[in-house]
Amino acid sequence: MLKQYNFKEIEEKWRKWWEKEKIFKFNSKKKGKVFSVDTPPPTVSGKMHIGHAFSYAQQDFIIRFKRMTGNVFYPFGTDDNGLPTERLIEKLKNVKSKSMPREDFIKLCLDTLKEITSDFILDWKKLGISADYDAYYSTIDENSRKISQKSFIELYKKGLIYKKKFPTIWCPECQTAIAQAELEDKQEDSLFSTLKFMCEGKELLIATTRPELLPACVAVFVNPKDKRHKHLIGKKAKVPLFDFEVPIIEDESADIEKGTGVLMVCSYGDKFDVDAINRHKLKPRIILNEDGSLNFGKYKGIKVKEARKIILSELKEKELIKEQKSISHVVNVHDKCGTEIEFLPTEQWFVKILDKKKKLIEQGKKIKWHPEFMFKRYENWVKGLEWDWSISRDRYFGVPIPVWHCKRCNKIILAEEDELPIDPMQVKKKCICGKTAEPEKKVLDTWATSSLTPQIASSLISNKVKIPFSLRPQAHDIIRTWAFYTIVKSLYHKNNIPWKNIMISGFVTLHGKKMSKSKGNVIEPQAILEKYGADALRFWAAGSKLGEDINYQEKDLITGKKLLTKLWNASKFVIMNLKDYKLEKPKKLEKIDFWVLQKVSELSNEVRNLYEEYNIAEARKKIELFFWHDFCDNYLEIIKNRIYNKKGREKESAQYTLYHTLLTILKLFSPITPFITEEIYQNYFKEYEKEKSIHISKWPTFDIKKNKDVEELGNLFIEILQKVRKYKTEKKVSLKKEIVLQIEKEKLKQIGSALEDLKAVTNAKEIKEGPFKIELPNP
């Protein structure tokens, strides 16, 4: 100790020591109620990003606090299968999964993950995330696969999972079905063309942005209330360029105001088309392949966007376009790759959710949301659901769906529980009819597994922690996926909520804008760790209200670093002056000492309540204000005289106060800045305190009865001190300049035995009785 504070050296030292000594290892025998955390398993992606750093830091504050008031189960996992992982591996290894043998690609994924995962996790450790890294899972490991497949089988048996051939949301880039939750908006420029359909020799105008779907047109809708078009109902319309006829049908959904009031229905332009075609039992014309290319005639193999151009120019050539204008509209794209989605009828597996919306909202209500308004986002999402949860993906690297189909009798054969985990591609099964069954090739979407993280985490410790867990921490962007799906699974499997509390972090923005790689406004946490250290980064993350976005500014990290320096220097001073401290409580405490102990005791309780309420920012502010101003600027100045010049009880009283006040400050700060507080604790307090690490020490409590007189004395004392300081500043003299002080009789009486302290800290030559007055002595 007692040198310059070197965060790099110190943070690395304690990170390694915590790990070696297993300070954060879960111990089911430890006393106290277990606070269990359904830790978010980050998607393996090479590097931690700033949003991770922000939200994991926020959850770690709560968890480190909880550890000081009880027992904690804080596992750690990585989410490393499914589309995001496939895309990562494709990028890292410059391959395409669909152009490789399935087995080879899976092996490449597993091997690559082995290479990169430990480096990836290291970022979390560097940030000081106090998880039990031994309680580790990967969402593709054997145990997770088993739990995930078991869940599939259970839900299938309960009739909550079904398979259906249905036009579903399809990504032509990733060539798989995806779920509603994976859609994103994207603003796109487009041409809005009014085309000439024909009906009984007359032009029938229909506007569209998707002329390439003309060959998939199956009907034309008009509104029965539309006087202009009513007479057309029941007749046929001829599709321009392709010259086939489709029925004109009355349907209320045709908006009289929109476009020309006439609407073409294609298989499939959007969700509306899917519903319309089902409603009228029309026969779809499927013109798209799975890779988004057209499948017929001279357009064979041409991708949608290219085909659109060709068809438009052909329409133009034949003068079939009445009118055309450029518009900008919003289209749905796949969140993983930004590709416009299509609707393709494929056979997929779904979890029933649409008929349980009400129940799912009720479940959400039973959970305590921090902040509360985040529940609304959940509720809105559930209310707006239009599809059952599509869980199958036409990909390779995921948890296999543990079923076989018999082509002869159309039966589904489920894997037995004791075979799990199983890859149906590797195991032959016979149907009872005797025929060899076909293995299911599709895999489960990654959310189908990560929605089981409470079960997976619990299984790591022989299910010693039950569902519901105490807390799910996560960011708000995945309420509609991770939070929602976990609530679904927990309801279906356990008829329970997955956790009692959910805390939701905001985003990190830069100049008010969301950070994103494409915008190029990304700040990397690794660079912050390098320059300012984990404690400073955490201190920054502790400054924002839970759920609110935080606007990144480098100056906030400088503020954090300054706080750490101050904490270091103050501790240095205190410890230096505790060399001859006898560890005993003096028989009688000086009044000012009692005043500070009383304050720190109150602070400890307040901060405890704030942490309990997830109000980290307020807790940080309270500790900071007390530490910097009450403790450093005032108290340390006041007791310097007694420390330097006195002996015996007067000094011991100050030493006792210094010891307990500093230790308390360190403990209160320790959830936020774990490294520096551990360093100071280990350097001095460890010798006298029982606990091996400050992070497993008890939350400080004081056996102090609040004394109003002492509080008033303290306030008066500080008021006088401030007046003296102001006087000296205005006179432009040093704060150490000697003065003569005059104080009213009443107040002198109140100050009583603290007069000596007052005299010393104001450097008063004498304190006289009389109307309040400050004077510089005559030269």
Place this chain on the structure above:
RNA sequence: GGGCCUGUGGUUCAGUGGUAGAACGUCUGCUUCACGUGCAGAAGGUCCGCGGUUCAAUUCCGCGCAGGCCCACCA
């Protein structure tokens, strides 16, 4: 179009039914004895606008305006 969030000194943000706070920035001053990465002091705000409830509104309610996020709109 619907839902939610935000709007407070130059900047970033706390906060409260009764004189408005912090950090940074700015200005002035102060260095033997933890820290000048410090200490002391100061300047700086019709708390987005308009209504309503109230003895009292920056705070509660309603309506606007502005920004953000999510959803819907893709004829």
